[in-house]
Amino acid sequence: MVGKSVPRVDAYDKVTGRAKFTDDLIPDKCLTAKVYHAKIGNGIVKSIDTTEAEALDGVVKVVTFKDVPDHCYPTPGHPWSVELAHQDIADRNLLTGRVRYYGDDIAAVVAEDEVTASRALKLIKVEYEEYPVEIHPRKSMYGSRPPIHFDKKDNVLARSNYFIGNVEEGLKQSDTVVKRSYKTPIVQHCHIENPISYAYMEKGRIVVVTSTQIPHIVRRVIGQALGIPWGKIRVIKPYIGGGFGNKQDVLYEPLNAFLTTQVGGRPVKLDVSREETFCNTRTRHSIEYDLTAGVDQEGHLLAKDMMAYSNQGAYASHGHAIAANGLTAWRLQYACPNIRGEAYTVYTNTPVGGAMRAYGIPQAAFAIECFMDDIAAEIHMDPLEFRRRNLIEGYYEDAYLKPIAANTNGIFECLKKGADYIHWDEKRKEYANQTGFIRRGVGMSLFCYKTGVWPISLEIAGARLVLNQDGSMQLQLGATEIGQGADTVFSQMAAETLHMDVEDIHIQSFQDTDVTPFDTGAYASRQSFVTGTAVRQCAELMYQKILDYARTLLPNEKRTLSLDHGYIYAEKEPVISLEEVALESYYSLTNSSAITAEVSTQVKKNTIATGCCFAEVEVDIKLGKIRILNIINVHDSGKLINPQLAEMQVHGGMSMGMGYGLSEQLLLDEKTGRPLNGTLLDYKLMTALDTPDLKADFVELEDPMGPYGNKALGEPPAIPCAPAIRNAVLHATGVAFSEIPLTPQRLIEGFQKAGLL
């Protein structure tokens, strides 16, 4: 079953519209909540008057920052740490009178319907005292009066650094030293389904149904935010329309849970608009990098140094973990004796940075892989050859974080496949000396990526199997299907280990924290690796339990038993059907005991996946347009559980990576920090007509750490496209852009500056 392209287990329900999403489940007479957002970028609320709003017919309740608990809580979807030093930063209130970014949450209205709630918002009167707005981390880090958060006087949320060898010495020994700066934009996940939840009370407890990647974490954070025991909360996660890390954060669920307690436990819906999703949920951090490296005459890296400045925005969310992850990537994969890295994560008055597919690595990989091309250009070496000379072949491990290691390493095979597909050598020559206003180029980039979060954070997963009377089984997991195909591959894994058909594994797709085993959820490309380990252990346990029970029904059977597709075999002879065993387990008058298996597993492993992108582009210099002619991602993610789903995953990631490179950016007003283009019209997400044919390929090395030889694939496809495209434009035009996206505006400016126009 593993390794086969079985159809998605949810395909028919999703295609026919039968699959239920949160909005499909809204109960009758559900109230609607809307949030009042600040109309300034930094300051305090001097006064707030809600009397007119409260008087409006149909308004049930208005709450302001004065009415909510005054303690702060953390929001990121990390496993909780029992050690104080490693706990997430708690810097949020449900509503606030201290406005830290344009759109901050000041008050909320609960009304009988949406129109009434909207009208009530307009009746709320707020007076502010304004402070200066700062949206740039490299300015904000020198402090502001007052600071954005009182306990961080210089607005620096965190700083970290490391040294390997001696960078100064290494640079002195180098024949060529190159310094460059790079910058990545704020982007948004743009999942189709905006964050939505509804909350109600039942038997003194709060139930929240929400579109999330992390139901068990949402439960904990609601408990923390409201200051109530975690057992008083139940979180249910239906099908969700994408998350990409935005829903790996606890967004408006705590406020929604609070609001239902304010209206006697009546159901309250909080449906976030697209504009709010852009401004008030989470974004990918913009990070600025200053890089320095020294190489010898043969093009070997002798020393390298990274300084990174990450724009956190107004609240900590995932915080420094993002920039720190990029800092770790800086010391992996390429051999270099002297490495230094330092990163700052800085509070500013902008929308909040959080988790987004590949967690800091798209930013770092953009900087690193542009830099590799720029160094190669400086020493007149083919950029692919330059990388080959510096890449580590085979096993390598992280210098600091054990046991993070490339237990298998298919990067050279990936590069060969990519280069062959794009005809690298021919095209590097063919496009070398072009003139005219239409020019072509080829470029590439590569990356490595960890699988899960161990040892930086906890890895734990639970799984439960229940044998039905007919020999089929339910599989229950706390891990979540968020569109990536998790339910399908988990079903395949269970079927593989139990020697069953996938059709006989009924996976429970909705998580309910009252019922589903504990698992921290979908993020970090962890589930097929960590939850997969739990599924395998659970299936092995179930397998053994079935055989043990079967043996009680076969008192005279001395041969070794095994299970295969519905039958118990004694050596090679079928002796009893699984259905008979299952029926007996339920209804035997002498020894009935329904068979279930459950595990909760901590996984203390981590393994590095890798891959690359090769792109061929055509640049229309006078119109500032880039057309992608060919593009391929090649991934070493270990063994593929479902090749077709893997390919789809790569396509989706490539789309995200191309948008990152070419068109996506959340622009902010300098004076207020207000998003200028927070709509799907003005934020240029690529459409089908902007997307070239996508090619995905794989190198399948069996990774010894993965439960089925597999490792990370969920996030990696989003990493390498942007730098590959940028490097292809460099090849085509000779212009080395240092900032993405490569919008027409940026291209025309660059070409004018370079004298091409």
Place this chain on the structure above:
Amino acid sequence: MYDIENYYNAGTIAEAVELLKEHPDARIISGGSDVLIKIREGKFAGTSLVCIRDIREIKGIERMESGDIYIGAGTVFSHITNDPVIQRWIPVLGEAVDQVGGPQVRNIGTVGGNICNGAVSADSVPTLFSLNAMLRLSDGKGGRTVPIRQFYLGPGRVDLQPGEILTHIVIPEREYMGYYGHYIKYSMRNAMDIATLSCSVVSKTDVSQGILEDIRITFGVAAPVPFRCEKTEAALKGMPVGEELYDTIEKMVREEIHPRDSWRASREFRLQIGGEIARRALIRTIELAGGDPS
């Protein structure tokens, strides 16, 4: 859920005019692809609507005996693109409105709405300017006919009087016969977008002599209203086809249009693009005329 106070449905032009007079605060809606967005944004929240979508008299396209082409204001973009009269006589208009948004909006959005919305980025309008289109307005009495160029008053403002509705767009035969047109929409992506800059060139070429006889150049998003480049047009008329002509249009257009700086694009950027798309559009019209553009 949309915040709409009242909704009145008109079955005929007369009914529509009557309803508008009865409810002077009501707005006209047809496809709704502009109006509903503004209601959702809150700009038109609480508005009342007079719907003209069911009025048959203002749908469809006809070429009269005079050769003039009448386009019903309520005709949706996809019907214009697929209409045989348009395809035969003024294909440039069908191609232009085929660049609006995506398939769904092209099936509900109307050409009349595109004009009356007053947006400078409207995809139908530069071409209608270059075709010297006339607009038929009805007020329940005699009504009036105005050249489209006079209809635009400023950004988002058109000369539509209270109680008036736009019923037809008229393209006189003399304005299209012998002419070829090409529209270039410059936007940041290939679908679901509005123009950053747009240019419609309609020209007449004496192919045997290799002379550009007549040309009309209209820009969207290059000024507060759709903008005809009259100076450039005058300078180009009578020029021989070739590189000098193309260099002239590129250079002169950059001097004549007045795009502004905004976060969407800088003035400098729009000037670069403006010259280039005018050049490319002109070359294409000469090709369409059967000429050798080089």
